[in-house]
Amino acid sequence: MNEMTRSFVEMVADRLIEQLKEGVAPWQKPWQPGEAEASMPTNPVTGNRYKGINALHLMSQDRVDQRWMTYKQAESIGAQVRKGEKGTPIQYWKFSEEQTLTDANDKPLLDADGKAVKQTVRLERPSLFMATVFNAEQIDGLPPQIPRKEQSWTASERAEGILKATGAAILHGEQDRAFYRPATDTIHLPNREQFDSADRYYATALHELGHWTGHPSRLDRDLVHPFGSEGYAREELRAEIASMIVGDELGIGHDPRQHAAYVGSWIKAIKDDPLEIFRAAADAEKIQDYLLGLERRQMQEHDEAQKVADFIGMNQRLPPGAVVQNTLDAEPELKSILADEAKMKALDERVNALLQGVNRSYIDETRAVIASTLAQADDRDSFIASESLRAAYPAVPDADIDDAQMVADFIAANMTVPPETVSANTQAAPPVLTAILASGARMKALDTQVDQLLHNLNQASIDETQLIIASTLGRGDTLQRAAASLTRAGTESLPTTSSGETVVDGETGDMRQSIDAPSDGNEREKAAELARLREEAVKHDPQSTDEDIAAAREARKDAEFNATLTDADLVRRIAELERFRLLGQQTPAGVPTYLSVAYQDKDEAKALGAKWDRREQAWYVPAGADPAPFEKFARQGPKQAPGGPEAEGMKLPTGGADAALAGRIYLAVPYGERHAAKAAGAHWDKAAKSWYAGPAANMGKLGRWKVNNVSIQQNPAMTPRDEFAEALRAVGCVVGGDHPIMDGQRHRISVAGEKHSEKAGSGFYVGHLDGHPAGYIKNNKTGVEMNWKSKGYTLDPEQKAMLCAQAATRLQERGEEQTRRYAQTADRLARQTAKLVPLTKPTPYLLAKGLEAMPGVFTDRTGKTTYVPATDADGKQWTTQYIQEDGSKRFARDSRKTGCFHAVGGIDALARAPALVIAEGYATAASLARSLGHATVAAFDSGNLPAVATALHAKFPDKPVVIAGDNDLHLQATQGINPGRKKAQEAARLTSGRVVLPVFAPGEIAKNPRDFTDFNDLANKSRLGEEGLGRQVRPVVAAAVEKHRATTEQESQDLRHSLGQRHTMKIG
Incomplete structure (x- = not known):
């Protein structure tokens, strides 16, 4: 400590000791709310309050006006310190300083107003500085002191809020004592009615709350001292100064009468160590900061809970797609709250209280959609995740919501009536509803919204009612809906009699009979029948992709194969295959006998009739040939042919760790396609250095890499375009129409799981035919990408020219088709616009943008969506921009923009x-x-x-x-x-x-x-x-x-x- 600092410390300590002896130290002076002196020293130029020892030192100067400033600060506001006035020293620590930014030539950087740009730099070693300040009573030219602004809350309300924000355990009932007990971490107070006023009660409570902050779990001060000891007095000094500061902040007054007994101990402590008063003042500021910090946190949590409750309340009746859209488009601050699982849990009680009276199931479902949305958005790149979620949950037009409500109401009203009544009600439905119910495409589009509206009702009853409606109106999707219903319910959930027979009733009887009749209790046959029904449904669904149809076909084949085998058949087959694999003594019919032929002996083997297998890179004895002449080339054991049991990966009962290996289906996955294979469930075998189908693999997608499906032999060559199409399908793209377009340009393509579009989608690819054909593919929905190269098929100039000509022709045809679709959409939009309502008042979007209703813009009957028609230079409308109330935008489908x-x-x-x-x-x-x-x-x-x-x-x-x-x-x-x-x-x-x-x-x-x-x-x-x-x-x-x-x-x-x-x- 240097001489200047020592003299300041001693000066402050000596003055406060003298005032303590006289009973006039700052924290010894009682004051009532509203008194002129009832305020802490402040700097009117900076607007800041003086803190710690500086506050005590300035308060000890016995000034009525508590405004203090430096000489230069007084000059800066047009005031003047009177000649001969003596200033009061204060000290402060400097932890950072502002520095001017400079350019490469060391010249100051200027902002738009021509002022130097500054940045705050934190100092490595804080510095202690002294300053001299003058009181407002020593300065001429200052306006009178402005009384405190009247608070918009009562002091008692804010004090009560702080008590609640701390969560402190406060026990009432003490006769005439107030104390904090560290052992139980509890505050003990007399009953409220024993105090003269509410201010006196809260002043006492906040004093004890100051002691409460010293608990080891909080500010961790030394609290364990017996009453009357110096340690006890030091803690009381901190609590008393903190009470004064907090009392000033809240405006509840300060009453020091209960602590006069500690004055002697305080004087002795400060005499023995003048820095004790500095430490006490600093600790008192920490107490105040801690308590007000809890108050701020409570207010922040209240605001956050209100935002969350408002958001959930606004979304709780919307379909999941709209909730996803709103969640992704939420303001960043709200989104960060919704994504923080710990914070949301902490806000639970507050949010539930604010949402009291709202349907609990709606709240829980909305929360689940929000949590799922934000969890997916954190899994990978946020843009890809957002686009994937938007594709999974497209925005729902208002018309869809209205139509879905109409359909849901009709289904709910008919779920408990006999089938013939459902059919009669369907035929007698209003024309608007009948048009919707009779359209398979429209009903499919509304499925998600209808399910959401009927989520609390029995799903089987809903499905049955839907089937009767579809059958009554002769809709083409009846078969698909029956399959979907059975898929949801499963054959096990169908009602049965006491003898175990399936109950057949109503309009769905034939459908159930077609599945149950041939089963006779055979579960494999049931599964096969169900697989056939599903395949038919998929084939008749206009939205099904080639991949969907192929997967359904493979599932049907597998089910039919399983249905042909009894358990004994299966055991016998496995035993035979195991014998062939382990013994290798006989070659099954149809499996070629491979030979070991040295290069110099190839002509001899060929002359004997041997054939060359390019896939296996080996000579073999063709089927039906006499193996005797080839004995000299015989191998020690037969090699399994591609497509045999080893290639297909039939699981063999070898036991132990070998059993898992024996059951693996190994795959021929090129390096560039590894990500696509991994996404479909392939795993890497380090020892074998090969990919294989994992336990949860999608064999429909992995089929292209099964050994017997990989073309190594010189079969008729696949064109690069066909190869690239296969690669697109492997990563989940839906190949159709003109795709793939091998012109070296970027193209969008639909992927599995989203609505199909010829010119849009979550897939992306570039493919070219120049030189060695190659390309790049990415599925933005799954994140899987692939660098593709042709497997070696090259194009001669004529073939390349032909492909280019075909591409140009397809481009022309696509342009003509696009023009036709644009014209159809324009006609549809003209009819739609005629039914809309011209704006007479702003929509929610326009209000958010600070705009009034203007001619040429429309809305629907709800007044929420903004419709902005778009025309060409001749005034013909080609598209419309739809703007939802949350600001999300989209254009009419298949329209020209x-x-x-x-x-x-x-x-x-x-x-x-x-x-x-x-x-x-x-x-x-x-x-x-x-x-x-x-x-x-x-x-x-x-x-x-x-x-x-x-x-x-x-x-x-x-x-x-x-x-x-x-x-x-x-x-x-x-x-x-x-x-x-x-x-x-x-x-x-x-x-x-x-x-x-x-x-x-x-x-x-x-x-x-x-x-x-x-x-x-x-x-x-x-x-x-x-x-x-x-x-x-x-x-x-x-x-x-x-x-x-x-x-x-x-x-x-x-x-x-x-x-x-x-x-x-x-x-x-």
């Missing part, structure tokens, strides 16, 4: 506008239209900006073009590309236009880059607001209009001048 836009205000208003101002999203365009006072254009996304700008520039060549782009700085920082800026510049270049990007207030983008990208964000989220938008955009548009006008006038003058010259020359 490229080159289409929405004119905010209408196409006629756009024709009258002085300039073509084109933005990405509708909200941005609408904000610009409101600021500029004329029509603007929404191109919907950055990729569509060039096409829209080009089309409108051709339509209105007399108008200047201004591209109001998004500034995607968050993508630039994370992915190295700014698509908003890049595409805006491209669009401007194509149309000789201008680009304007939003500029936000300093620090806003750094705080949250995703929230500050476009001009709507500037108007609604930035401190600059709508005025800032106007200041940034209006001058650019005005300049573009003026420049275009000047250019047009100059061109007109040049044209008139040119025509005048030609006219003069003609006259001459």
